[in-house]
Amino acid sequence: MRGGSELRNDAVTAGRGSAAASLVGAAYLRHKRKNMLFILLMLVLLCALCVLGLSVGGASYSVSESWQALLAGPEQDPANTDIRRQIIWTLRVPRVLCALVSGIGLAVSGLIMQTILRNPLASPYTLGISAAASFGAGLGIITGFNVILAVLPAAIGYDLMIIGNSFIFTVICTFLIYFLSKLQKSSAETIVLFGVAMMFVFEAATSFLQYIGRPEELAELVYWMFGSLSKSSWQKFHIIIAAVIVCVLITFRNAWSYNALMLGDESAQSTGVHVERVRVVGLLSSSLMTAVIVSLLGPIGFIGLVAPHIARMLVGSDHRFLIPTTCVAGAILLISADVLSCLILAPAVLPVGIMTSFVGVPLLIYLVMKRKREHW
């Protein structure tokens, strides 16, 4: 360790660093360029998977057939009966797009939770959001209780009632945690504990509903709780993408603050981060994305837990690179799980919620086993 004399500001200005120091800088830039390359490669893979995703489903087409139908554009003339184009544009494209944005949303939600809670086991569901959504749906399915109707008297369809119920309960759950944790200065540990508490409360409430429900209602609730991309539509895609874009941009803007949070609250605060605000904004944006996705498609597990870890192993922990990589990894995971769920029992389509773990976990285990000790 040498003295501090070389640390004076004039010595660190351009061009006067030692040869060793410039080597360090070069190694760092190489590292970041490699990260960019990873992101690009993953984007290419993602595009390929999207096209593949279009060609699988109840009726299978070849990739080139789907591609042609895609290029032909949506069917404008209702008299025209090109079924392939209709299937591709009214079912498959929204399905793949929903998978794309939901994958991004769930993955970034998980990343936010892991970073702000400093917990590698955190996921979008850590705060009990999935349990709250299931309870809301169950309340609608089994008791017919309509939360939206209780607030604003408007006749709404059955599907909308279920979506509304589950969304409102996720919001209630999030705000309960938010206000409880505010009382405790929003520390990472208290948020996790309140989240786990909420999860158990809502799970117990859902069990109670299942206990009093009729068999056909139970079947419907169980089906809802699988989480499936078959529920996709253009309308749902528009809602999900709006929520995801807003929340991901907010998160991206806070990338440096997330970096600082990894060294602990005190270090972060001493570099100028408003720790409590970053944590609360993160909590709310993560919850909002998850709430929208879960209420529209049902709970889809594991993407939020696994995608951030995969991304971290590929590009390291600098959130300026980690956030985009996590987006791409989440989308890739969900679309591959969707493709597999269409293929595995074809022509039947499995709910994607069942497949995500089967795709995500082996990949995670593989990466954990092969990760090098030094370089990330």
Next chain:
Amino acid sequence: MIRVENLSFAYGGVEVFHGIDFTVGEGQILSLVGPNGAGKTTLLKCLNRLLEPSSGIVAVAGKGVKTLSRLELARTVAYVPQASLAIFPMTVFDAIMLGRKPYLNWSPRKRDFDMVSNIIDQLELTDMAMRDINQMSGGERQKVAIARAIVQEPKILLFDEPTTYLDLKYQLRIMQFIRDIVREQNICSVITTHDLNLALQFSDRLAVLKDGALVAEGDTAIMTEDLILDVYGVEARLLPNDDKLYMAPVRAVDGHSHEHVHIHSHPHIHEGEHDHH
């Protein structure tokens, strides 16, 4: 450079410390010493508003820290907490770059790269620049934390027990490095420590806390065998060590460890400290 006046802090109605006054000048190191629970770390955290003092003034370079924005504060005061792990892997370079955060918009500029690269070189971390900090030894990790604080270009460096968990050689190297930086950049530093010998060897000023009160404050000559007995309940010998003092503990004395120290039993110490203000 840093001036603390009548500073008090209470948590949940319980007073942690009260009526603290001291100053540290440019190029000086002040060591905060005292037994466990005396309020050293709490006091340190009040200096950069990690904790809000209940009353009193902390002024840095003539400006009250309460008047500074978060960013201004981060550009003025850097803080190194006790050794802690990052929960996720993070490279040495990225961890040190965080010290530049108060100056960055999005991408680090050449000056930021150069500063980080140079400090990595000076702290002999070059070979580990791209390694995960969680897989380094305690001493190396402490170097990274100090490097992060230094590239923050602060006027005040705060350290919470920087030598805990370090072996003998690293303790000396880290303290020497801190002293060099403080001298060269003409900034000042406040360090909490349990190691009286490192404090005697490397600091310009001492502040001795017990039960939330400043028992003595001044240059290293304020450390006496009586003071150590009063504050720590330990019988010790102070031996000359070049132009410094060396403290050799002899035995813990019953009945002293939890006894409240009467400030008036050391009137000479409080008289003395005002000469330095």
